[in-house]
Amino acid sequence: MFAAASPRPVERLDGYLPIEDHGLIGDGSTCALAGRDGGISWLCLPEFDSPPFLAGLLDNESGGLFEITPVPLRSSMQRYTEDSCVLVTSLVSDHGMLQVTDCLTLRSGANLAEPVPAGRRELLRHAQAVGGDVRVRVNLVPKVGTTYDQLAGGWRFDWPVNGTSEVYLWSSVELRPDGRGLSTELTLRAGETITVSLHWSGRFRLRQRPDAKKLIEQTVRGWRQWASGLDCEGSQADLMKRSALTLKLLDHAETGAIMAAATSSLPEWPGSPRNWDYRYTWVRDASFSNYVFRRIGDPSDADVFLAWVLTNVERDGVPHVLYALDGSQPPEEVEDPVLRGYRGSSPVRWGNGAVNQLQQDVYGEIVDIAYQWSNSGQLVDHQLWTTLTPIVEAAIHNWRTPDSGPWEVRSAGRPFTYSAAMCHVAIDRAIQIARRHKLPYPKRRWESAAKEIREATLGLSWNPDSNTFTEHLGGTGGLDAALLTLPVRNVIAFNDPRMVATTEAIAAKLDAGNGLLFRYLPRESPDGLPGGEGAFLLCSFWLVDNLAGQGRVDEAHDLYESLCRRANPLGLFPEQIHPGTGEFLGNFPQAFSHVGVLASGLRLLKAQRRAAANS
Numbered sequence: 001m002f003a004a005a006s007p008r009p010v011e012r013l014d015g016y017l018p019i020e021d022h023g024l025i026g027d028g029s030t031c032a033l034a035g036r037d038g039g040i041s042w043l044c045l046p047e048f049d050s051p052p053f054l055a056g057l058l059d060n061e062s063g064g065l066f067e068i069t070p071v072p073l074r075s076s077m078q079r080y081t082e083d084s085c086v087l088v089t090s091l092v093s094d095h096g097m098l099q100v101t102d103c104l105t106l107r108s109g110a111n112l113a114e115p116v117p118a119g120r121r122e123l124l125r126h127a128q129a130v131g132g133d134v135r136v137r138v139n140l141v142p143k144v145g146t147t148y149d150q151l152a153g154g155w156r157f158d159w160p161v162n163g164t165s166e167v168y169l170w171s172s173v174e175l176r177p178d179g180r181g182l183s184t185e186l187t188l189r190a191g192e193t194i195t196v197s198l199h200w201s202g203r204f205r206l207r208q209r210p211d212a213k214k215l216i217e218q219t220v221r222g223w224r225q226w227a228s229g230l231d232c233e234g235s236q237a238d239l240m241k242r243s244a245l246t247l248k249l250l251d252h253a254e255t256g257a258i259m260a261a262a263t264s265s266l267p268e269w270p271g272s273p274r275n276w277d278y279r280y281t282w283v284r285d286a287s288f289s290n291y292v293f294r295r296i297g298d299p300s301d302a303d304v305f306l307a308w309v310l311t312n313v314e315r316d317g318v319p320h321v322l323y324a325l326d327g328s329q330p331p332e333e334v335e336d337p338v339l340r341g342y343r344g345s346s347p348v349r350w351g352n353g354a355v356n357q358l359q360q361d362v363y364g365e366i367v368d369i370a371y372q373w374s375n376s377g378q379l380v381d382h383q384l385w386t387t388l389t390p391i392v393e394a395a396i397h398n399w400r401t402p403d404s405g406p407w408e409v410r411s412a413g414r415p416f417t418y419s420a421a422m423c424h425v426a427i428d429r430a431i432q433i434a435r436r437h438k439l440p441y442p443k444r445r446w447e448s449a450a451k452e453i454r455e456a457t458l459g460l461s462w463n464p465d466s467n468t469f470t471e472h473l474g475g476t477g478g479l480d481a482a483l484l485t486l487p488v489r490n491v492i493a494f495n496d497p498r499m500v501a502t503t504e505a506i507a508a509k510l511d512a513g514n515g516l517l518f519r520y521l522p523r524e525s526p527d528g529l530p531g532g533e534g535a536f537l538l539c540s541f542w543l544v545d546n547l548a549g550q551g552r553v554d555e556a557h558d559l560y561e562s563l564c565r566r567a568n569p570l571g572l573f574p575e576q577i578h579p580g581t582g583e584f585l586g587n588f589p590q591a592f593s594h595v596g597v598l599a600s601g602l603r604l605l606k607a608q609r610r611a612a613a614n615s
Contacts, residue, residue, distance in 0.1 A: 006077065007074075007075035007076050007077040007090060007092050008075055008076070008077065009074070009075050010036055010037050010073055010074075010075065010076055013343055013583075014343040014344065015060050015343075016057075016060055016342060016343050017035045017036065017037055017039070017041070018583060018584065019266060019342075019574055019583070019584035019585070019588050020568040020572075020574070020583065020584040021035055021036040021037070021568070022034065022035050022036070022041075022042075022057075022568075022572075022588065023035075023036075023078050023080070023087045023089075023102075023570045023572065024085070024087075024246065024249050024262055024570075024572060024589055025085055025086070025087050025102055025103050025104050025249070026085060026104050026249040026250075026262075027104035027105070027106060027117075027118060027119025027120070027121075027253075028112065028117065028118050028119055028248075028251065028252065028253030028254075029046065029047055029048070029117055029119050029121070029252070029253060029254075030043070030044055030045060030046060030047055030048050030050070030104070030119075031043075031044075031048060031104070031249055031250070031262050032054070032102075032104065032123060033057060033262065033263070033588075034078075034087055034089060034102045036076045036077070036078055036089060037067075037069060037073060037076065037091075038067055038068050038069030038070075038073070038076070038089060038091050038098070038100055039056065039065050039066065039067040039069065040054055040065070040066040040067075040102070040123070040125075041054060041055070041056035041057040041063065041064075041065055042054060042055060042056075042057045042262070042263060043066070043123065044279070045159060045161065045164060045167060045200050046121065046161065046162055046163070046164045046200050047162060047252075047325055048250075048252060048259055048262070048279050048325060049259070049279040049280060049324055049325050049330070050161050050162050051161055051350075052064070052143060053142060053143060053146070053157075053159060053167060054066055054142065054143060055143050055339060056141075057263065057266070057342060058264075058265055058266075058336075058339045058340075058341055058342055058348050059338070059339040059340045059341070059348075061340075062143070062144040062338055062339060062340070063143055063144075063339055064141050064142045064143035064144070064146070065139065065140075065141050066123075066125070066139075066140045066141075066198070067137065067138070067139040067140070068098070068100050068125055068127050068136065068137075068138050068139075068194065068196065069091055069098070069136070069137055070091050070092070070093035070096075070097075070098045070134045070135060070136055070137075071093070071135045071136065071137050071185065072093060072094065073091055073092075073093060074092045074093060074094065075091075075092045076089060076090060076091045076092060077089075077090050077569065078090075078569060078570055079569075079570070080242070080245075080570060080571075081101075081220050082224075083223065083224045083227040083228070083241070083245075084219070084220045084223035084224055084227070084245075085103070085223050085245055085248075085249055086101060086102070086103040086216060086219055086220050086223070087101070087102045087103065087570075088100070088101050088102075089102070090130075093134050093135065095132040095133050095134065096129055096130060096131045096132025096133055096134045096190060097129070097130040097131050097132070097134070098127055098128070098129060098130070098134045098136060098188070099127065099128050099130050100125060100126070100127045101124075101125070101126045101127075101212075101216055102123070102124070102125050102126075103123075103124055103215075103216060103219045104119055104120075104122065104123055104124075104219075105119065105120045105122045105123075105124050105215045105216075105218075105219050106118050106119055106120065106218060106219045106222040106223075107119070107120055107218075107222075108218050109218075109222075110218075110222040111222075111225065111226075112222055112223070112225070112226035112248065112253070113226060113229070113298070113300045113301075114253075114300075115253060115254055115255070115256060115300070115304040116253065116254065117253055117254060118222060118253055119253075120199075120201065120215075121199060121200050121201040122197055122198065122199050122200075122201070122210075122215075123197065123198040124195070124197045124210065124212060124215055124216065125194075125195070125196045125197070126193065126194070126195050126212040126213075126216065127188075127193060127194045127195075128188075128191070128192070128193045128194075129188035129189060129190050129191065129192050129193075130190065130191075131190060132190055133187055133188065133189050133190065134187065134188050135185065135186075135187050136185065136186055136187070136188050136194065137183065137184075137185045138171070138173065138175065138183060138184050138185075138186075138194065138196060139181065139182070139183040140169060140175070140181050140182045140183070140196075140198075141180050141181030141182075142157055142181060144338060145338075146158065146159070148182075151168075153170065154168055154169050154170040154171065155168070155169040155175070155182060156168055156169075157169070159200065164200050164202065165202065166200075166202065167198060167199065167200045168198070168199045168200070169182070169196070169197070169198055169199075170196070170197050170199070170209075170210065171194075171195070171196045171197075172193070172194055172195045172196070172209075173186060173194055173196075193212070195210060195212040197210050223245070226248065226298075227241060227244070227245060229297050229298065230244050230296050230297050230298065231295075231296050231297040232244065232296055232598075232601075233605055234601045234602075234604065234605040235557075235561065236560070236561070236564045236597070236601055238571075239564050239567060239571050239597060240296070240597055240598050240601050242567075242570070242571035242572075243571065243573075243594035243595075243597040243598050244292075244293075244296055244298070244594075244598060246571070246572060246589050246591075246594045247289055247292070247293070247591055247594050247595070247598075248298075248301075249262075249589075250262060250589070250591050251301055252281075252325045255304065255305065255308040255325060255326075255327070256300075256301045256302070256303070256304030256305030256306075256307075256308055257281035257286065257305060257308060257309075257323065257325050258281060258285065258286050258289045258301075258305070258591055259278065259279050259280065259281060259325075259591065260278040260279075260280065260281070260282050260285050260587070260590070260591055260592070261278035261279070261575060261586075261587035261588060261589065261590045261591060262278075262279070262587070262588065262589055263278065263279070263587045263588055264276070264277035264278065264279055264348070264349060264350060264587070265277060265336075265341060265342070265345075265347070265348040265349050265587075266342050266345075266574075266575075266585070266586055266587045266588055267341070267342060267343070267345035267585065267586070268531075268532075268533035268534060268575070268576055268585055268586045269531055269532045269533050269534060269578075269585060270343060270345060270578075270585075271343075271344065271345050271531070272345060272530075272531035272532060272533065273345075273346070273347060273529070273530060273531055274529055274531050274532075274533055275341060275345060275346070275347060275348065275349055276349060276352060276587070277330075277333070277349050277350055277351055277352050278352075278575075278587040278590075280322045280323065280324055280325070280330045280352060281322060281323050281324075281325065282321065282322045282354075283309060283319065283320075283321065283322065283323075283362050283365045283366060284321075284359075284361060284362070284365050284406065285591055285592055285595075286305055286309070286365075286369070287365040287366075287368055287369050288592065288595045288599065289591055289595055290302040290305060290306070290369050290372060291372060291595075291599065292595055292598040292599050292602070294372055294376060295598075295599075295602055296598060296602075299376055302369070302372065302373070302376075303373065303378070305369070306369050306370060306373050308327065309323070309366060309369070310366070310370075310384065310387050310388075311327065312327045313366070313387060313391070314387055315327070318394075319362050319363065319366055319391060319394075320355070320362070321354055321355065321357060321359045321362055322352065322354060322355060329355050330351050330352050330355050331350065331351040332351050332353075332355070333349055333350070333351040333352055333353040333355075334349065334350055334351055335347035335348065335349055336348035336349070336350060353410070354404070354408045357403070357404040357408060358401070358402075358403040358404060358413065359403050359404055359405065359406070359408070359419065360395070360398055360399060360401060360403045360416075360419035360420070360422065360423055361406060361416075361418060361419045361421075361422035361423075362422075363391050363392070363394055363395035363398075363422065363423055363426040364395065364421075364422030364423060364424070364425035364426040364429070364489075365422065366388075366391055366426075367388055367391060367392065367395075367425070367426040367429045367430050367433075368425055368426075368429050368489075370384065370388055370429070370433060371429035371430075371432060371433055374432075374433050374436055374437065379437065380433050380436075380437045380439065382439075385433075385434075385437075385439050388430060388433070389430070389441070391426060392426050392427055392430045392446070395422075395423040395424075395426035395427060396423070396427065396446075396449045396453075398423070399419075399420050399423035399424075399453050400415060400420070400473070401413075401415070402414050402415050402416075403415075403416060403419050405418060405419060405471075405472075405480075405482075406418045406419070406482045407480075407482070407519060407520065407527065409525075409526075409527040409528055409529075410527060410528035410529055411526045411527055411528030412528075414471070414472040414477070415472050415473040415474070416471060416472050416473075416480075416482075417457060417461040417469060417470065417471060417472055417473060417480070417482075417483060417486075418480065418482040418483070418485065418486075420453060420456070420457040420461075420473060421454075421457050421485075421486055421489065421491045422489070423453055424450055424453040424454045424457060424491060425489050425490075425491065427446055427449055427450040427453065428450050428454075428490075430446070431446055431447060431450060454491060456473070457473065457491070458491070458492060458498070460473040460474060460475065461473050461474075461475060461483075462475055462498060463475040463476065466505065467501045467505070468498075468501055468502045468505040468506075469483050469486070469498065469499075469502045471483070471520065471525055477524070477525060478520055478521055478524030478525040479502075479505060479506050479509050479510055479520065479521070479524075479525075480519070480520050480525065481506055481510055481517050481518070481519045481520065481536065481539035481542065481543075482519070482539075483502055483506065484502075484503065484506060484539065484542035484543060484545070484546050485542060486499065487499055487545075487546065487549055488542065488545055494545075494546060494549025494550050495549065495550050495551070499546070500550055503543070503546045503547070503550070506543070507543060509521070510539070512534075512535035512577075512579040513535075513579050514562065514579070515540055515559050515562045515563060516535035516537075516540055516577055516579055517535055517536065517539040517540050517543060518533075518535055518536065518539070519536040519539050533576060533585070533586075534576035534577050534578050534579065534585040534586065535576055535577045535578075535579050536575065536576055537563065537566070537573055537574070537575065537576065537577060537590070537592070537593040537596060538592040538593055538595070538596045540559065540563050540596075541560075541563060541593075541595075541596025541597070541599065541600040542596070542600075543559060544556045544559050544560045544563070544596075544600040544603070544604060545599070545600055545603050547559065548600075548603050548604050548606075548607035549603070549607070551607070551611070553604070553607050553608055553611045556604055556607065557604060557608070560600055560601065560604055563596075563597075564597065566582070567597075568584070572588070572589045573588075573589060573590060573593035573594060573597070574586050574587070574588040574589065574590055574593065575587050575588070575590035575592065575593065
């Protein structure tokens with residue numbers, strides 16, 4: 001297991017709880033981060049990509065916080081109720097322990113495999129004193145600017161966002177205004193409980209007392225039902241299952257659209273301005289997520305996402321790089337005028353400038369998702385085929401065009417090797433779909449284009465002096481860890497000498513220490529941005545894939561195990577890791593990192609079984 005064995009002291013960095021000291025809860029419509037200090041410092045309402053009702057994670061004074069904690073707090077630990085996304089935080093005080101159970105409640109009988117809302121639009125917090133008398137503080141301070149008033153039985157907050165007009169608070173103990181929010185302090189004797197619930201359905205009646213135990217139990221059942229269908233094997237089977245549950249927490253129930261991460265603007269380096277809003281769906285990220293969902297026994301989310309993204313393409317006439325959860329384009333990127341940023345790392349951003357970028361890999365990502373659908377035994381009919389064929393033609397037409405690449409650089413566009421390779425993938429997968437389903441296509445032209453683009457991509461990106469592939473066509477430029485995906489995407493064999501040499505060069509030159517990799521070096525691959533960044537976790541998982549594919553199974557295993565040990569005690573991963581301190585950086589939890597846990601775990605297990613059969 002990966003869970004902590006005992007409580008640890010609660011420490012802060014510049015007044016903020018470390019990113020790794022948080023757990024994620026959610027209901028398929030939105031999510032929240034609950035800290036090891038008993039505080040919820042992140043909650044967007046009513047959807048994942050709506051404005052935050054609580055954003056103390058990005059400003060510990062103005063952002064807002066929902067706190068249930070003992071006074072004084074000495075130490076704490078967190079765990080998930082087994083095979084669920086119900087979070088239990090055990091907070092140790094001088095004379096006893098406060099156990100806080102947090103969840104976004106699910107409806108009775110909710111089936112998380114269905115593409116419909118499963119949540120009750122409710123955050124439930126239930127606290128119990130254990131082993132002694134505990135002095136407890138309850139405190140709800142909404143994001144600055146949010147107004148509230150008292151109603152019979154509770155409180156109402158004005159929240160005119162995305163069709164939600166009000167948020168309601170019910171508490172089993174009386175809360176009083178204290179200037180900025182609502183609070184109280186009281187002593188709980190062993191066994192006594194507090195229940196506080198936040199609702200945004202618009203239909204809640206404040207006089208109704210929630211049955212906390214019943215709601216928690218039905219929420220656990222809903223998650224366990226979904227988790228029971230997962231097929232996770234290998235040395236890290238428990239962590240793989242937790243990664244699958246985390247991806248499901250980032251999955252928008254109605255669309256199958258998986259957010260890149262739960263948060264916005266957590267810095268890629270302390271004090272750096274590289275702070276981005278990741279609460280949207282990148283087709284690239286979702287393509288990788290769809291791959292692992294199918295392989296662990298959950299094809300329904302992948303199927304729903306394919307239908308959703310192709311509907312968006314049909315509506316707009318062209319595929320886009322990323323989408324808001326309702327299928328529209330995310331808003332223009334803006335800087336928050338109030339929030340100061342996590343540990344002072346400004347600016348805080350809403351929206352994402354990548355929405356205006358050209359990224360040619362999107363053609364391959366979409367067709368590859370359809371290819372996965374086809375390989376699962378589903379029918380690609382004429383209507384679906386007529387949607388896919390213009391995407392293939394766009395890949396043929398645009399593969400040489402400079403773009404912003406997979407890392408979304410904000411410098412001048414370049415003809416990225418990854419982008420060109422994914423244009424080949426679009427054509428190659430479309431040809432295979434057409435052959436399987438006997439669909440009409442311009443056979444000679446497409447097959448010629450697929451061969452030309454593959455050979456040009458591998459030929460033009462090869463630098464004989466450095467004996468490596470390079471980040472863009474022309475054989476110049478720096479190394480790019482995204483090159484490690486070329487064999488993953490079947491553009492080249494894992495054991496091709498050129499790929500073996502490139503793998504060795506990336507492992508050496510992009511090395512951040514202890515198995516970590518930078519995705520590129522800005523001094524050699526200018527990205528138009530100031531400041532630095534941490535090591536990108538997914539890149540190290542791609543290295544695992546290449547080592548396993550090259551038959552270096554023991555090396556792959558050792559690297560994989562070292563990466564898995566970097567999970568926090570709940571089994572959660574960020575986007576990046578600080579190479580010097582090991583602290584979490586970037587948005588959290590990050591879907592890409594959890595995809596790495598699953599995809600590399602599956603590939604490694606397959607390689608180990610193959611090696612054992614051949615020994």
